[in-house]
């Protein structure tokens with residue numbers, strides 16, 4: 472969802488709204504939208520939905536900031552929520568200063584960024600941006616086999632409303648603040664240059680269930696063995712390529728201590744600094760897995776569940792942020808973000824990072840110092856002030 476802070480006065484001439492959105496709202500895309508006047512009082516109602524012209528105000532592209540509230544399983548407190556909380560705090564700060572935006576400022580939160588429930592990272596922003604069809608999104612299932620469509624219905628949301636979001640027409644610029652997720656930032660606040668291309672690939676290893684005590688080692692068709700050798704190969708290939716390969720999720724059938732498994736499903740998360748390295752990495756891991764499956768008498772099927780292309784944030788906008796922030800450092804990231812999806816959808820997009828002293832993320836140990844978080848709010852407020860003046 473996105474909530475908007477509308478300019479008080481009808482703005483002078485502004486560029487035309489972005490093209491390419493639709494006129495439907497999208498609960499999975501960006502969901503309900505609401506507007507507040509600079510004083511904080513609701514100015515909402517159907518006629519003021521972004522994407523429609525409302526009495527007394529022109530539809531002009533706005534500056535949207537925000538992030539996500541969902542987390543990985545057993546994740547930290549900062550990845551996602553810091554960007555949403557900082558967005559609200561930055562808007563509060565600007566209001567307290569008496570700043571009057573010249574264009575609307577939106578604060579957004581996008582669902583299922585981590586893909587922890589339905590397996591698709593940046594699900595909300597992908598649907599909103601129209602890069603994932605409603606049909607494919609609604610068919611995604613969680614681990615219990617519940618399709619997204621049914622989960623929405625259970626939550627009282629009509630799945631028919633899922634689709635590209637008109638809010639995108641109004642997103643002139645997107646700025647996401649996020650905790651840094653490695654040890655790449657030594658200053659309190661930095662600006663992103665790029666996001667590594669990455670993807671999620673499902674490896675299904677099929678074998679033959681059998682007795683753990685009576686089946687000779689030579690007679691087994693053990694998919695766990697093929698998987699284990701594949702995990703080792705992935706680690707080695709990623710090291711050789713200066714890339715990343717992670718098997719962080721595995722499901723074993725029938726999952727009994729005293730039975731050779733019949734099937735192992737393992738999800739590979741692979742990332743690299745450039746697309747060619749990522750493709751070569753995936754090819755090398757798949758080749759070694761295939762060879763090992765032949766040796767073990769097991770089967771292998773590899774399915775790409777999601778692919779996120781490289782994102783190079785526009786340098787003009789990036790340099791503008793660096794200028795506003797008096798020369799803040801610029802750094803790439805290996806983590807995925809909704810900002811990457813919007814940038815890919817041709818919306819001018821930038822990211823701010825807040826220092827992570829330990830570099831730990833996707834863990835309860837994830838941390839950022841309070842002073843750095845406050846510096847992040849100040850930085851975001853300064854950026855919004857510059858972009859929305």
Ligand code: GLV
Pocket residue numbers: 584585592805806807808
């Ligand atoms: C999300 O944080 C990801 O990079 O997987």
Ligand code: MN
Pocket residue numbers: 543550585806833
């Ligand atoms: Mn994350």
Ligand code: MN
Pocket residue numbers: 539550551584649807808
């Ligand atoms: Mn995140």
Ligand code: MN
Pocket residue numbers: 584585806807808809
């Ligand atoms: Mn992320």
